[in-house]
Amino acid sequence: MTQRIRMFCLTIVIVTFAVWPAMAARETHVYGIANFGGSGQCGSSSMTHPVHVNTAAAFASWFTALKTAGLWEDVRIRDNSSARGSYFTDKSKSGSCSCTGDDAHADYGADDADVIYVHTHGGHSESPAFSSLSMGNSSYDCSVQTDQNMLWNSDLDLAVIKACQSGDYDTWKNGGYRQAFTKQNGVFRMWNAFHGDSSCGDHVTAYVKWYVESSTYDGVGENWLDAAYDDNSGDGDDDCPVSIVIGETHNKRVSLFENGGWKDRKDTGSKTGSTYFYFKGCAPSSGRKLPN
């Protein structure tokens, strides 16, 4: 009998350790996709922007600091060829996109983390309503779509996406970034992104670092808009950051936007509605002027 109990306890310990990485409560993955057009890479060489990995490193470094302070558990950098399309594809969607679904892959998949940051190129369609993100490994899907690939139904709470057109207003209005990629009883609740095109350069590394370091306690949505907005010195072609929060009521969604932070990623309840936070009248290229 004692032997049986011992075996049972041992099994519990083994199983716990086996699933531990996927269950880590505070885990960040960053995906900086900078290299394009080379062997094994996606896209064309004109898409290569080295700074994409720098911004990802800036995002990751704050979580490493929090980890050192005992406030975070795990940080993984999955740049370039390690950013596979399969890591952004849910198994249930593999059939519709003829691709591999592996988004819960321990320590690699986007739905295995609690917080993700992605810097890559993007596009959008208003109908069907989706945004697409360019990936880093040509052996897998080179472009993943919010509707065809993504379904955040495992660990992911918050996503920060530095990619053009990754949070388009009309796409949102037409139902994109809602039921298409989250479940009513799921935990996924924030998609910080851009309406229209957004500029790229060393200034992005500076503002990503500022954003991530300012958002430990609160402002996880609000600070994104503070940091990433740019009116291009008044010349037009604004950078229009947006925050899309999914949840049960307006108040719960505003609460995450305002009062949520890395330490407290506030629950927004059942994912039955969403709120689109933006700057009135912001006017980017490749997107309409945002409504008043």
Next chain:
Amino acid sequence: MRTMKTAFIALSLILCAGSLLAQNFQFDTSRIATPPRATLPQERMTLKAFEASAALRILPENEKVEKSQRLSKSRVVEFTRGWRIERDPLEGALLIAQPADNPNTEGTFDESKLREMSVELLKRIGVPRSEIGRVETRSLVASDADGDEKEPGRPQLILYKTFVIREINGVPVEGHRAVVSHTPAGSLHRANLLWPALAGSGHRLETKLTVPQITARASEVLRRNGEQKGKVSLRWKYVPVKQQSGEVALRLVVGARIQSAPGTEPREITVPVD
């Protein structure tokens, strides 16, 4: 004589090739026609602005630091009765926030008054007027869509955001700004600054290059970064170079902003001018 002729022909060919290559880019040089002043204003942002006392100056008198916590080697969080202050002198960051429930969204406020209030607040923290550039207030709004609704609700004003860009000698400093947030009724909600102190020396504020030399250099840098052609807007900017103290030394450069092909991000590439 023959050697001189050959050298002259070779030089002409090189110049010709350079000029043809430069023609792949159409430069707008109107903003770099005049070089900026090569000296800094007397009054400068100092490390004192990152002491708790500076942040407390903008809060009600009865607010005192009650507890503090270290988040990283240089970032400290302090809690008063009604506010939270995060200070990081090494990164030049200061955040003053009111942890509260959702802000009251009733009312509207005169935006020009908000701009005045925001500049006044920065001055009280220790930001000199000579470093304050463009000041712009935007309305942060929220639009709801519940269930399968196709028509979102009317946007609701959540906060006013006043963006203050750090400019010295009329030249923006890359990445540095303050954002002061007010509720629709005009009360302070949050002040978030990335505004490091300026070093006493070590700045490189001038260039000896002419505009044609800068465009030639910009062509070279753009091509090295994989760009082949397009419209390029050139602007002066200062790049902050971090010192051990957390202060920054400024380096004058030119930002080359290129309108890339659709589907790729518009880029700003730094062109050294020293």
